[in-house]
Structures are given as C-alpha cells and as structure tokens.
Amino acid sequence: MRIAARAAAVAVALVLGACGFADSHAPLPSFMRTKETGQPAPEAAPDVKQVVHEQLDVVFLTTSYPRGVEVAAPHRELRGPGWTACIRAQLTSATGTALGVQTYIVTITGGKVVDRRRAEAEDNCSSETFEPI
Numbered sequence: 001m002r003i004a005a006r007a008a009a010v011a012v013a014l015v016l017g018a019c020g021f022a023d024s025h026a027p028l029p030s031f032m033r034t035k036e037t038g039q040p041a042p043e044a045a046p047d048v049k050q051v052v053h054e055q056l057d058v059v060f061l062t063t064s065y066p067r068g069v070e071v072a073a074p075h076r077e078l079r080g081p082g083w084t085a086c087i088r089a090q091l092t093s094a095t096g097t098a099l100g101v102q103t104y105i106v107t108i109t110g111g112k113v114v115d116r117r118r119a120e121a122e123d124n125c126s127s128e129t130f131e132p133i
Contacts, residue, residue: 045074046108048085049133058113059106064091064099072128074108082109086125087116 048071052059060066066089074083088103103125107115119125 042076043081043083043110046083046085046111048072048074048083048087048108049131051108051111051113052085052087052106053133055113059087059104059116060089060091063094066091068101069133070130071133072125072130077107077109080107080109082107082114084108086119086123086128086130088125088130 052069052071056066056069060069069087069089072086074085077084084105084107086103086105088101091099091102093099103119104116105119105123105125106113
C-alpha cells in the first residue's frame, strides 16, 4: 500500500511538472501543447494627412488655433507596432500671443493618434520634408 501511494504521488508530480513544459515544442500531442504566438503582421503606413485632419483636436489644443498644419512622412515606431510622424503648425498661446511654428511628434497605431509630444532634436523633425494637410 505504501509503495502504491508513493507511485501515485510520483505520477501526479510528473503530470503536474509536465504542465510547465507543454510549450509549442513539447513532445506531446498537438492539442496538449500551447500555441505559438507569432508576431502580428506589420501595420501598413497610415495616411498621416487624413489621420491628423480627422484628429486635429488630439494633436493640438483647440484653444491654440492651429494654422498652416503640415505633416511629414510616417516612420515605423522603434519600440512598437505603430508609426511616428512629425507635425508642425503655427499656434497661439492661452493668453492669445503667437507662439510661432511648433513641432510635435505623434504616434499612430491602428489609424488613431495614441500619443503626441513636443519634438526634440533627436527626433530629427528638422530634416523632414513637410506637406500641408
């Protein structure tokens, strides 16, 4: 009886231990293996002009009265599935004074602006070719 209990305990331990090793390369039947998660297909380059035009209030505050909005070609995001693009426009401050041309960099994923920030020197927006929207 004691031997049977030990054998059962060893069998349970082996079965439970195998659960951690049932990855996609395990020597188990396919229905017992975990599925391989492949990389999602790369997203097609967005139409930055259209995205910015439709979501101008996401990129710029409406009280900044953006004028002369221009966009640069999109670039694949270095750390994600989306795209980045440089956007610039003439803006007005909250007090009504002209701020001049301000440049932002936006992140676009799934056709939506998901992030925006003021462009910095390392973003290389100054070397981009801009087109009006």
